[in-house]
Every structure is written in structure tokens, then in C-alpha cells.
Amino acid sequence: MDRKTLLKKDMKEKQELVNIILDRFLPRKDEYPKDLHKAMRYSIFAGGKRLRPYLTMTTFEMFNPEVELITPVAAAIEMIHTYSLIHDDLPDIDDDEFRRGKQSCHTVFGEGIALLAGDALLISAFELVTLAELDAKLKVQLVKELAQEVGIKGLIAGQMVDIESEGKQVDKKTLSYIHENKTARLINICLRFGALAGEAQEEELKILDSYGKLIGMVFQIVDDLLDIEGTQEDLGKSIGKDMDREKATFPSVYGIAESHEMAKEMTEQARQVIAPLGEKALKLDILAEYLLSRKG
Numbered sequence: 001m002d003r004k005t006l007l008k009k010d011m012k013e014k015q016e017l018v019n020i021i022l023d024r025f026l027p028r029k030d031e032y033p034k035d036l037h038k039a040m041r042y043s044i045f046a047g048g049k050r051l052r053p054y055l056t057m058t059t060f061e062m063f064n065p066e067v068e069l070i071t072p073v074a075a076a077i078e079m080i081h082t083y084s085l086i087h088d089d090l091p092d093i094d095d096d097e098f099r100r101g102k103q104s105c106h107t108v109f110g111e112g113i114a115l116l117a118g119d120a121l122l123i124s125a126f127e128l129v130t131l132a133e134l135d136a137k138l139k140v141q142l143v144k145e146l147a148q149e150v151g152i153k154g155l156i157a158g159q160m161v162d163i164e165s166e167g168k169q170v171d172k173k174t175l176s177y178i179h180e181n182k183t184a185r186l187i188n189i190c191l192r193f194g195a196l197a198g199e200a201q202e203e204e205l206k207i208l209d210s211y212g213k214l215i216g217m218v219f220q221i222v223d224d225l226l227d228i229e230g231t232q233e234d235l236g237k238s239i240g241k242d243m244d245r246e247k248a249t250f251p252s253v254y255g256i257a258e259s260h261e262m263a264k265e266m267t268e269q270a271r272q273v274i275a276p277l278g279e280k281a282l283k284l285d286i287l288a289e290y291l292l293s294r295k296g
Contacts, residue, residue, distance in 0.1 A: 039117035059194025158182030184216025
């Protein structure tokens with residue numbers, strides 16, 4: 001089996017496991033209040049690659065084959081990611097009418113319900129973490145770290161500076177701050193949680209942390225480039241929005257050619273970083289290549 005096929009097969013299998021957990025955990029569409037639950041399910045099952053759950057589960061699997069133990073945590077991270085997308089699409093932020101190839105949540109259900117659906121997914125995610133069959137002290141640690149990564153010193157901070165930077169010429173330091181917090185930290189925490197739950201050694205945690213920071217930034221650089229060079233069909237969302245809103249992006253600060261080169265260099269660095277982990281990190285090595293070449 002070639003590398004690309006191996007990755008595709010593994011991602012699909014883990015995606016199915018995550019979807020089962022999400023379907024069991026989330027309220028049914030006909031439960032009162034129906035519109036809230038419909039909006040939550042509409043957004044969480046609208047598609048998507050389930051990249052963040054995949055990172056969590058794959059990293060855990062490097063140290064423990066019982067991947068079902070970490071799946072609730074992986075699903076919780078996907079809920080948080082989906083919350084961030086719902087809020088990101090709102091008119092007062094990115095004002096995007098499409099997400100994952102479908103109309104965005106607020107376009108279908110209205111802004112008020114979309115706001116509440118995002119809130120509900122965020123808050124419920126912490127409950128789902130506590131339901132994982134993991135050590136109680138570890139679950140407390142995961143909840144604490146997750147709150148820090150998506151809170152006022154992480155994702156929300158990055159989103160805030162992103163909003164403040166619209167229409168301005170930002171420097172490289174500000175650009176890094178935005179995307180390290182808004183994108184890369186949630187990707188990185190997936191690897192950390194999988195490694196912590198799998199009882200990885202300290203040196204292995206450090207390696208995975210370095211890898212996570214690199215692929216997190218690669219993901220964002222490629223995302224910025226696809227907004228210019230991609231298609232709405234491949235991306236499942238509107239293109240050209242960053243330029244229209246004068247967002248702080250890698251192409252706007254570094255230019256298109258240098259952004260491509262940065263993504264390539266960071267990908268190679270990520271692959272070199274995890275090389276000492278050997279064969280058990282094969283899927284992460286393949287994933288780094290995939291993130292660089294993805295079209296959507």
C-alpha cells in the first residue's frame with residue numbers, strides 16, 4: 001500500500017470512530033429545543049477531514065493500540081474546532097456564507113441560533129473529555145490545558161488580534177501571534193493530548209511539540225494560499241475573502257512565492273523533527289506531506 005493510500009484509509013477509519021462518538025453524545029435533532037440541536041448537528045456533521053481528531057488518535061496509537069480510549073477526547077476537540085468555525089463565519093467576524101461545501105450555520109439557522117450552537121459545542125466538549133475512560137487526574141489536566149489553549153491566551157486571543165488587524169499592515173511578529181494562537185495551538189494540543197494519554201516519554205513529548213508547532217503553521221500558510229489559488233469547490237468555502245477583508249495573511253506579509261517556500265521548509269523541518277521516533281511516527285510523516293499538498 002502506497003503512503004497516500006495508507007493515510008487516506010487510516011483517516012477514514014478514524015473519522016468513522018469519531019463520528020460514532022459524536023452521534024451518540026450530541027442531543028438528537030428532535031430533542032427540545034430542536035433548532036439548537038439541529039444547528040449543532042448540522043455543523044458538526046457538515047463534513048470536514050477530522051484532522052484534529054486524527055492527530056490526537058494517531059499520536060495516542062503510537063504508544064497504545066487501544067485507540068478507542070482517546071476517541072472521546074478527539075471528538076471533543078472536533079466539537080471545539082466546529083464551534084470556532086461557526087463563530088468565525090458570523091457576519092461580525094469573517095461573514096462567510098459557506099463552510100465545508102454547505103451553507104454556514106448562521107445562513108441556515110440565523111445568527112442567534114448559530115451563536116448559541118457554537119457556545120453549546122464548546123461547553124459540551126469539556127463534558128465529553130470527562131467521559132473518556134482515562135485516569136481521572138489526567139482528565140483534569142486535559143480539561144485545564146484545553147481551556148487555556150482555546151481561551152483568552154490561545155485561540156480567542158488570536159481571533160481577537162485577527163479582527164483588530166483587518167485593514168492594517170501588520171508586522172511579521174503580529175502575523176505569527178495571530179496564527180500561532182488562532183490555528184497552530186489547537187493542532188499542537190491534539191498531538192500533546194494523544195502523547196500524554198499514551199504515556200509518552202518526556203523527550204517524545206518535546207519532539208511531538210516541535211512537530212505540532214511546525215505543521216500547525218504549515219496548515220495556516222497553505223490555507224492562506226488556497227484562499228488565493230484554490231477553488232470554492234475544493235475548499236468548500238468562499239475564496240478571496242481574506243483579500244476582500246484585508247486580513248493579515250502570510251501572502252499579504254511575505255508574498256505568494258515566499259509563503260510557498262516557507263511552507264515547504266517547515267514541512268521538511270517537521271519531518272526531520274519526528275525522524276528519531278522511527279517507524280511508529282510514519283503516519284505523522286505522511287501527514288506532513290499531505291498538509292503541504294492539500295487542495296482543500
